[in-house]
Amino acid sequence: MHSxxxxxxxxxxxxxxIAGFLLPVPELPILNxxxxxxxxxxxxxxVMITHMVISIVYSIRFLTNSQLRYDMKAEQxxxxxxxxxxxxxxxxxIWAKFTWGAFWVNDTKLNGVxxxxxxxxxxxxxxxxxxxxxxxxxLSAVYLVFAFPLMMAFIFILPRMTDSLHPGNGGxxxxxxxxxxxxxxxxxYPAIIAWTLLGLWITSIRIRIKNLWNETNLSx
Amino acid sequence: MxxxxxxxxxxxxxxxxSVTFADGVEMADALRSNGKIYVVVxxxxxxxxxVLLYLFSIxxxxxxxxxxxxxx
Numbered sequence: 001m002h003s004x005x006x007x008x009x010x011x012x013x014x015x016x017x018i019a020g021f022l023l024p025v026p027e028l029p030i031l032n033x034x035x036x037x038x039x040x041x042x043x044x045x046x047v048m049i050t051h052m053v054i055s056i057v058y059s060i061r062f063l064t065n066s067q068l069r070y071d072m073k074a075e076q077x078x079x080x081x082x083x084x085x086x087x088x089x090x091x092x093x094i095w096a097k098f099t100w101g102a103f104w105v106n107d108t109k110l111n112g113v114x115x116x117x118x119x120x121x122x123x124x125x126x127x128x129x130x131x132x133x134x135x136x137x138x139l140s141a142v143y144l145v146f147a148f149p150l151m152m153a154f155i156f157i158l159p160r161m162t163d164s165l166h167p168g169n170g171g172x173x174x175x176x177x178x179x180x181x182x183x184x185x186x187x188x189y190p191a192i193i194a195w196t197l198l199g200l201w202i203t204s205i206r207i208r209i210k211n212l213w214n215e216t217n218l219s220x
Numbered sequence: 221m222x223x224x225x226x227x228x229x230x231x232x233x234x235x236x237x238s239v240t241f242a243d244g245v246e247m248a249d250a251l252r253s254n255g256k257i258y259v260v261v262x263x264x265x266x267x268x269x270x271v272l273l274y275l276f277s278i279x280x281x282x283x284x285x286x287x288x289x290x291x292x
Contacts, residue, residue: 006279010272017264021257201275208282215289 006201012194019187026181030099037095038184039191044088046192047199049155051081052120056148059141071137072210074144075127080203082120084195089113100165109166112154119147 020039028035058074061067092110093103104110126143130136159166180188251258 006276013268013272014265017268018261021261021264201279205275205279205282208286212282212285212289 005197009194009197009201012190013198016187016191016194020191023183023187025184034095034099035184037091038180039187041088041091041095042188043191043195044084044091047195048081048085048088050196051077051084051199051203052148052151055081056144059144059148062137062141063145066134066138068133068137071141072214073207074141076203076206076210078120078123078144080199080206082117082124084199085113085117085120089117105165107159107165108162109155109159109164112158116151116154119151123147 016039020036025033025035055074055077058070058077062070062074096105096110097103123140123143127136127140130139251262
């Protein structure tokens with residue numbers, strides 16, 4: 001019965017796709033039907049942030065007790081988070097092209113996200129910089145302890161202090177009255193759960209493969 | 221019988237706009253109503269089903285390997 005959450009994930013994903021396209025949405029100028037991207041673009045970022053939070057928790061746990069399996073988990077979670085982050089970035093660019101007029105605008109939110117993703121790219125490069133497992137784990141965990149709060153600042157704090165086109169910044173309410181009515185909430189919240197469960201599912205498989213890999217290498 | 225009738229009425233109502241505004245050849249078909257959005261939904265459901273079935277099969281394969289390793 002341990003796979004109940006996987007079935008919930010499948011059901012909610014189908015619900016997201018079907019209800020996401022068929023339920024009524026607010027009729028707004030410029031946005032038109034693209035408001036439905038809320039269920040697919042915004043949720044990608046939710047998955048990324050969830051994974052990055054889990055990753056930093058495992059990094060800190062590694063720093064407190066030096067168990068390599070925590071470092072391995074931190075890496076796997078941040079990798080899945082990065083994949084969903086890239087998906088969020090690309091979907092956002094397509095959405096921006098048809099509502100703001102360009103794939104990329106010089107906006108604090110967008111540039112902040114780009115910087116954050118580069119910091120995580122540096123994290124993966126740093127991991128490959130040394131062959132010593134313990135050294136690698138310690139270095140990358142310490143790096144992540146610095147990078148994670150910076151990412152949070154770049155994505156959530158700096159954009160709110162200036163003007164930004166992106167909803168949720170510069171005085172715009174994030175998921176305020178004007179872009180989220182009750183019909184949308186009925187799809188949006190299950191969509192967040194569905195995509196997050198999918199991400200966690202993928203990461204769990206990656207961790208299990210990594211465990212198998214480590215065990216077979218040790219036994220040889 | 222009652223349910224059949226209800227379904228027929230719903231289908232008829234959903235295709236009515238395309239029938240009334242088309243000039244002649246538009247055939248009555250539930251998948252063609254509402255700007256053919258149901259076609260997109262159907263395609264996405266198939267894509268989702270494929271990817272999820274694939275994920276399930278990977279999951280099962282990993283489980284088999286885990287069991288094999290435990291038995292050794």
